[in-house]
Amino acid sequence: MAYELKLEPNETLISRWTLRVSEKVKPFCFAVSNRAIYWPSKKWIALKDPYFFNRIRHNHISSVSIQRLSPYPWWILAALMIAGGLFVSILMMVPVFRHEPGSHHISGKPFGILAGGILMPFVVRGRYGLRISTVEKSLSWKPPLVVDRASKEKIMATLDQILTAAKQAGLRTFDERLSR
Numbered sequence: 481m482a483y484e485l486k487l488e489p490n491e492t493l494i495s496r497w498t499l500r501v502s503e504k505v506k507p508f509c510f511a512v513s514n515r516a517i518y519w520p521s522k523k524w525i526a527l528k529d530p531y532f533f534n535r536i537r538h539n540h541i542s543s544v545s546i547q548r549l550s551p552y553p554w555w556i557l558a559a560l561m562i563a564g565g566l567f568v569s570i571l572m573m574v575p576v577f578r579h580e581p582g583s584h585h586i587s588g589k590p591f592g593i594l595a596g597g598i599l600m601p602f603v604v605r606g607r608y609g610l611r612i613s614t615v616e617k618s619l620s621w622k623p624p625l626v627v628d629r630a631s632k633e634k635i636m637a638t639l640d641q642i643l644t645a646a647k648q649a650g651l652r653t654f655d656e657r658l659s660r
Contacts, residue, residue, distance in 0.1 A: 483509045483520060483533050491515045495645040499638045501631045505624045508638075509533070510610075512645040517541060517612065519619055542613040544646040545654035546639050549622055554604040561597030565590045603627055608657060610639060 487493060492514050500507040511518035511533065518533035568590040575584050603625055610621040623635045646653050 483518075483531055485511055485518060485533055486535075487513060488515065494648055495641065497638055497641065499635065501624060501626055501634060508621060508623070510621075510642060512642070512649050514649055517544070517646070517649075517651075519612065536612070536614060536619075538649065538651060540614050540616075541651055542615065543652045543654055544643065545611050545613070545656065546608050546643055547611050547620075547656045549604075549607040549609045551601070551604045551607070554600055558597045558600035561593050561600065563597075565592075565594030565597055569594060608636070608639060610642060 483498075485493070485496065494512045494514060496509075496511040496518075498507050498509045509520045509531075515538060517536045517538070519536055521532055521534040523530040523532065572586060572590060575582075576586065607623065607625075609623060612619045626632055626635065643653050643655060
């Protein structure tokens, strides 16, 4: 995934980021110059590399903000995981508790789903994402779910740096973390 940055004449790059928190997740690439913001995009049809930077001029940008991501869809998924994992675990254990003859297959997967559902609300707590509001549309980046503290800090540091670069470029910024 090569994101080529093509600057115009007399345009200076303020900063560029490539955030990779995991090998399984594609990296988030982003750049800010004194005239534009470079947002990562993907071509629908491409013969070679489909990844490129979409150039958004400063005069088209309304604001750059860090906003809290809604945890409610994840809470619903967690509730479904808890209910499903508990239900399947009970169904799996009923023959063992009744002392029914024969061999019984006991799997750890329902217990894993139950444990994942219990831990999910703690993992999604306090997530923030990047939103760039333009004249035509709004672009947003939701960081991947991470469990470890180092990755969460890496994501927050990147968001802080992006907001600082946007301020330096003269864009209107908003940080929802500060208003809480």
